[in-house]
Each structure stands twice: as C-alpha cells, then as structure tokens.
Amino acid sequence: MQRIFNIKKHSLNIIFIALMCLSPFNSAHADTYKDQTYFCQDSLNSTPIRQGGRVKPLYVHARELIKFISGKRTYQGLSPVQVYCLLSLEGMQLENQIKLTARVDNIEAQKFLELKEGQKTIFLTELVNHMQKLRREVNANKVQDSRVKALSTLLNQAALYKQITSGENWLFPAVTNDRVDWIPLTAFLQEGKIEAAKEKSKSPFLYVIKSEVERYNTLKGEKHLLEYKFVKANLPVISMILTLLALAALTLFRKFNIALIFAFSTVLVQLVLIIIRILISGRAPITNMYETVMFSGFGALCLSLIVGHFKKEKTFVYMGLMYNACTLMMMNFATGMLSESISPLVPVLRDNFWLSTHVTTIIMSYGALALSWILANTVLIKRRFSSFSLTKADEVYYSDLIYTTLKYGTVMLGGGIILGGVWADYSWGRFWGWDPKETWSLIAFIIYTAILHGRYTSWIPNSRFIALVAGAFMSIMMAWFGVNYILASGLHSYGFSEGGALFLGGFFLAQITLILITTLGVKQTQNA
C-alpha cells in the first residue's frame, strides 16, 4: 500500500514533465495529448522485464499479454509494446485513448455479464468492475463446466488488465551497485531522475530507461536481446516457407535435387531455431506442446533424409517434408492451441539428462510413426482418387516402406516408454503408475505391436495393413494431444468447445472419414 501511495504522490509532477516533453508549447491543454504515445516507442522492445519466473524482452511479454487480455496482438496500429506501455502509464495517471475489449464467446458468460444480445465483446475497463462478482461465481462452482471456465478466463483477463493499468505489471530492473531489484516502472521513474535527465536529453524518460537497461546489460548479460532478435527473426515462418518450397519442388515441379536443397535449408533453419530455444530456456526443447510438435517434425525430417539416403528411396523425403510442413503449419497458425512462450518447468521435470533422453525418444518415435501415417494416407488417397493404380507389387513395396518407418517408430516408442519408467523409478520409486500419459503411450505401443505382429506373420494383408497404419496414428494423437486437451480437463469440461479438443476431434473425424472413403468399395488391386 505504501508504495502505491508513493507513486500517486509523485505522479502529478511526472505527468507534468511527461506532458512538457511532448510539446514545445507548454500552454497547451493536456487533453490535446490524449492520443499521444508519450515515450511509448518500439525502441523499448528489447528492454528486459521479469515476469512469469524469468527475464525476457518486453516485446515478448507485451505480445503475449495483450494477446491474452484482448485476443489481438495490436490495437489500431499501435504495436503490442506501445499498448502495454500506454496501459502501464495509466498507473502514473497518464491518460490514453486505448479501449481494449475482451471477447466473450460463451453465451452463458454473456448472460452473466448482462451483455446485450449479440454483443460478444466487453471493454476491459468495464470488465474490471465485474471482478468481484466473477470471483465469487468462480469460487462458488467446484465443477468446471465451459461457463465457469469462460468466467474464470474473463476473471484472469480482468485481473491482469487491472495489474497492468495500475503499473504493477511492468517490472523494471533497478540496478544498485551489483544488485538488481525488479520494481514497477512507475515506481522507478522518480521525479528527481527525470529532472536530472532533462539536462542531458530531449526525451528524459527514454534516456533514464535506456541508461538503466545498459547498466543491467553490462551486469547481467544480454540474453533477453538474443531472445528479442530470435523472436523478430521469425524462424518458424522461414522454415515453413522452405519446407513448402521443397514440397512444391518435389511434387509439382518434380525436381528432386532442388527439393533436397530446400529440405536441407529447412533442417538448418530449424536447427538454429532449436539451438536458440535451448540457449534461452537452458533445457531440452521438448517441454510443451509447441516444442514437441516442432521437435517431432524436425526429427522426422532428419530421420527421413537419413533413411532415404541409405535406402535410396525418395519417398522418404516426401514423407519427411510433408509431415514437417504439417507441424510447421500448426506452429504458425494454431497459436491458440500451441503456445510458443517459454516458461519455467515444474520441479520434477528439471533434470536435463532424463528430459532429453526420455522425451526425445518418445517425440522421435511420434515423428517416425507420423511418417508411416503420411505415407499410408497418401497411398490410400492415391489408390482411390487418382489415375495412379496400384499393382500388387506396388502395394507390397509401399507397405514395406511403411513397415520400415513403423519398425523405427515402434522400437523408439517402446524404448521411450521404458526410459520413462526408469526415470519414474529413479525420481518417484515406481516404474509404472497408470498415469494417463503413460497408459495412452502404452495403448499406442500395443496397437502398433499388434499391427507389426499381424504383418510379420502375414495375418494382416497388405491392403488392410495400410489402412490400419493410417488409423493407428489416432492413438498417438490421443497420447500426445488427447491426454492434455481432453483428459486433463476433467469431468463436465465439455472440452470440445476449446481449441485443442476441437482440433483433435476434427482430426479423428477426418481420419476416420478418409479411411472409410478410401477402403469401402475400393477397386480391387490388379495383379502385376
């Protein structure tokens, strides 16, 4: 309370200085500057901020936060940092004309907030007034249905908005000797400092901030700058374009060597992406959905290039590129489901050795099995829809290719499950606990083992084998996404209203439909 009081006390002077800096005409009325941006500029992008348990560039933090509270990354041409900065300055009574809204898609939540019919947004300034009501409602309901979930999200948005506008969210490094204290920027910008800076610079606020950041950088290093450059470089987009180009060269223009060049550039860019993420987070890049999707695509592409080289078979390259393109599209477009943010791990996962061996093996196995899934579906579609007619020999040949990737995938999956058991034994004292993630990977393993056995003993004919492999990948998707997006939500969650569950439901539906269409009433394969 004391600190808030202090901010208010000196803020009147600060407002005055801020307004003075804006204009050479001191006589002008404050209202004319309402739509000014004060010192909120994009040059603040690389300023370090400590939030969510780590130091990151302001750009990354502002982008995540503005997206979370308003559902959008920008506001009327203002960059996320500008919006974040202006909102934070409200904590110093510096006014702005930003009117952010939060989306209210849930109909029950719309009724709860007494919105007009058809009104799907609410001003955050207004939402803040509903906070008490929302908190009471969320706390009163033990069982989380979609309504309570929506209300709880709105409550979090309101609370965060309140925190930002009170100036408490923007934590700034105040350097004294070799100590860094993270204090709210509004508390850092004291009148004395600004007055002193006025002598030296025309924009005293920026001057004070930047000189402090410089002192911080010399003391603590410039890791946040690396992250800022990394985010700005937009490597996921570059790799997606490269992969798509490779795919186009391979399938549309039929230039294999060009496709290979693009494929190798993709591998290179993705390698850089992964290494920088490791440098930023200090751990193996496989700890959230975004990272596992990225790593499986990358791993599968590498695997397919290696296997393709030794087997002298370019279909592998096609599988790898196709799957990598799928994962990169998800990373770039499904941002609501896969969050690219880097945040600290829960204590039990903080063991780089086990994290990198167990999880990497599992994710590589998902990648390898995804290759079999790509090829199986491609064969199914081609067999049904194109003029391409499969001979018996073709069918044998392609099921052998599928079988190869399946072998690698299943062995890696089994190995990964065992490594997980060993890790669990090492840190909890038990190999197996019937945890849903463990159980679902075992289910997937069993399904693939059954298919392998059936094929090995010629129990499953090749034509059915291909369809089975295409369908079996659903168990991997369940173990990978389903456990987090469907099972984790618990009873009465009506999970299908959410991004992840919707994606997964859509995937299952599409896969089942595809198998049905391509296998029912399919023309008999001709003998060679």
Add this chain to the structure above:
Amino acid sequence: MIDPKKLAKIEKNLGGLKFAVILLTFFALFMIVGTFLESYYGTDFANRTIYKTWPFMLLQFGMFISITFAAFVRLPPKKRLYGFYTIHMGLIIIGCGSFMTYYAGVDGSLLLPPSSPSREVILSDDILKMRFADDGRVVTFKLPYTGFETTVEKEYQDISLARFYPFAEKEFLWKTSKSSIAASEAIHSSSYSISNPMVSQDFTLSLHPESIDFESNVNLGPLTIHYLPSSLGVCFGENNASKLILWDREAATCYTPESKSIEVRTTDSQRRVLSIKKEGKLFTFLPDMSPWPMDKELKVIRGAGLRIFSKALFEEKPNLFLFGESTAYFDKDSQQWTYEKFSRPEALDLPWMGFEIVLTEHQKQKVPTYEPRSVLPIQKNNEIIRGGMKALELIVQGQSYWVTNDRPIQLLIDAKKVIFSLEKESITLPFEFVLTRFKMQKDPGTQRPASYESFVRLFDGQENKEHHVFMNNPLKFQGFTFYQASYSQDREGNYSSTLSVNVDPGRPFKYAGSLMLVLGSMWHYALNFRKRKKVKITPLIATDDDNHDDQKGEG
C-alpha cells in the same frame, strides 16, 4: 493322461497370434476406459475399478502366458528368431519382476512434520481399527478395495461391519434421537445464517446429547456464539443491576437475584457472593468465579440443577447468545442488553459490522447429523473435489453408527469404551526420521516452487546421520528408498515434508528385462534385414530425374 497332440494344440493356441490379439484388444480397451475414469473420477477410483482389479490382473497374466508360449512353440532355436527370443524373454522377466513388486514390494508415504520424529509409513489399503480401552486390545479389519458402495459382512463380538463407502460426502440430516430423553431437558437444535454484504455463513448449533457433529458454541472470527436452553433467554433481556441470572435446570426457568430479592453481598476480597435456599438446602454462588453452586465448605455441588451466569463477563468482546427462537447480546453503544425473538423468515440486525442473522430451522427433539452418502468422486486439477471421504457403518446392539476417515468415534459397549477409526494401513520403519530443515526455492518473482528439498536426520538405533533428499535425488537405506514427494505448510508457515517410501524387490528384473526388450528388438530387425531386390514399381512421387537413379539421396 492328456493326449500329446491335444496338448500341442493348446500350446499352439496359447502361443498363437489370435489369442494374443484378443488379449491385447481387451487390455487396450480396459486401459482406454481407465484413462477416462481417471480423468473424471480421479486416480484412486480408476485404480479401484480398473487397474488394480482381478480381471485386469488376469489379462496381464494371460499376456504373460501368451508371450511365454509364443516363444515356447517356436523352439528349438532358429538363428532368425534370436532377437524374437530375446524380446519375449525380456517381457517374461519384466512380468516376473512386476509380480515380485506386487507381492513383496512396499509403496507408501512418510509424513515428516517439522522437528518431530516419524517412522510410520502409510500404505494404500483402508482398515478399521477398534481400540478397546479397558484391556488395550486393538483389532483391525481390512476393508475391501472397491470403487463403489459395498456391504462388508464381518463381525467381531457384537459389533458388525455393514455398508462401506469408499467415496462419500457429508449430507445434513435431522434424525430422530435414539434414546428417550425427559421432556423437561433442553435438547433443542437450530440452524442459522449470519451475513453482511461481504460474507455469509450458515451454522447449526445443538444442545442434544447425541449430536456429535454440532456443538453448542461456535467462533466466527472475533464473534463468539453461545447456544443456550430456550428457557434462559427471557432473563438476558432484563437489564438488572447485578447482571446475574440464575437458572433452575429442573424447573426450566430462570430468574434474577433482584426479582427474588436475593441479596448480593461483597466479600472482603471484593468478590460478590449470594446464597439461595432450595428444598431446604443452601446453595452459595461466587458468580464472578464459577457458574456452579457451592456448599458451606465452599465445595462445588455438581449435580445441583442450579447455575448462575454473570452477563458482565460477556460485555467486553462481541458475544451473541442464541436460545433457539430468540437471541440476546450486549449493545456497546447503548450499554444495554437486548433480547429479541426471531420471526421467520425476517432477519434480526446485530450491532457488529452490519451483520444480520436469520433463523433457518429450529428443532425441539431431532438431532442434527451429518450422514455419509456414497457418491462418485470428482477430480479437478489432480485433486478430489467431491467424495474425498470414506465411511463405514457399524451395527452395535441394533443401532447403526458411521465412522469416517476424518473422525474416529467412541462408543460405550457394555460400559466399556471402544474407539473406532478408519485409517490407512501402515508399517513402522525400523529406523526413525526427523525433518531438520525444509528448503523451497521459487521461480524468481513468482510463487511457483522451483525446487523443494528436505534435510533429514536418520536414527537407526546406534547413530544419527544427516541426509539431504530432493527431487531426483532419493535416499537409499536398508532396502528402502525415500523420495521427495510433496510438502505442506501450516498456519504458522512451518513446512512439513512428504517422502514417498519404496521397497521394490523386482527392480533388477525389470531393468534386465527392459534392456533385453530394447536390444532384442534391434537384434531382431538386424537379423531380418535383407536387401530387397529392385522391382519395377509405380513411383508415388515421380520426379524428372527418375531415369538416373544413382544420384538421389545424396546431399
């Protein structure tokens, strides 16, 4: 004698693929159902209904048989199958190891409260403990490992175990009292709701001797609420000078010393004293010291139906007196005692922080009780939010009693005291732990724990040793392994640590089997690796350089 041909056929079937696929399908189906049950109803429920039930164990045993016979029928060894034998051998060894863990392993948890010794390891089975106070006997019964309401048909002397609810919640009921009580006795109970614009609280108070769940007073923050017999209420409203009230329990009436012209004297030591004659006996009260009457030698007379209250003791702090359908309190502003009757459903205003009180239910004879009700548990964020209680019904001499895991009950059976409690099975370690320090680090600027570590002192009868247990760094001692599992914090901010305790005789087998499984599968594929002859196939991905095959794949 069994026909060897038939035997061979049985062996072939048991080792056959069809049997294996049927088992695998059922195994997978059980697991799928299990994961969904787990996500809705929690881990414990899934264990009790799927993973640790005999059909599921039987399936696992069936798979063990299938794997064994699949290898057996493919003997004598062929070189091509060496990998296959290794894989199946590995699986068999893992199976043996798992059985040893199941049969002889220990998986429990050890709670370490701050700075006090602990050696009790809590396991997962529910038990009923009966402690007979007279001869110190302790009798335990193991309760069924089930997910649903079950009837336990077990008896011990004239105590029989009836319904068992593994997942239950409390249900509020007004029950008829079991014994008959004289009509003059004050045994009434009431429910109230007290609220102001900020908070609201419902509570029930009871004078009934059979009420175990509800008492006759309650503290709500700084406010103390007293529940008294209804006949006492009237006198609280009289603002008599002595501020004393006398209560005749047998006649169920109250009066003030002033109304009966009883003189209140003051002793030399500035204490008030008064005497009453009732049925020829003299009762002396020292009202500022004790509510009980005394005889001439100043000894307390316990059984007397007379008591005295000094209202002056309840004026300083907020005290609310409830008499069932009426209430009394001291208003500091007017320096007056106020007595009011409830007229339902109207609320009465109280003089503290805008509070008002409503009488929601009043019962003269019935007993307010919480009775367990069997429910399906609900889990949210890995916590059971409903059905976290276990309850067992005991029938003693024709009467039914419920014992729950959160509170033991005490019964008098043939004038002997017996304590019943619902607990988890436990074992006692041959050595002792003391938590000397608990360290928790948080992620910078947040409340999220980054690591937690326990510093423990281990005493094995001879010497003390200091150990440091944290995530991914367990402590091994005398065959036991201790892992940092979780922690909790009490109101004073002291941390307690929970270690999980584990003994696993099957461990070396599981490791060996796993290794064989992985190496075996690699060996299998290496042995079966053969270069396929190039056949003319229709290319799936046709490229322009198809005719000069040799260049492809090179980077």
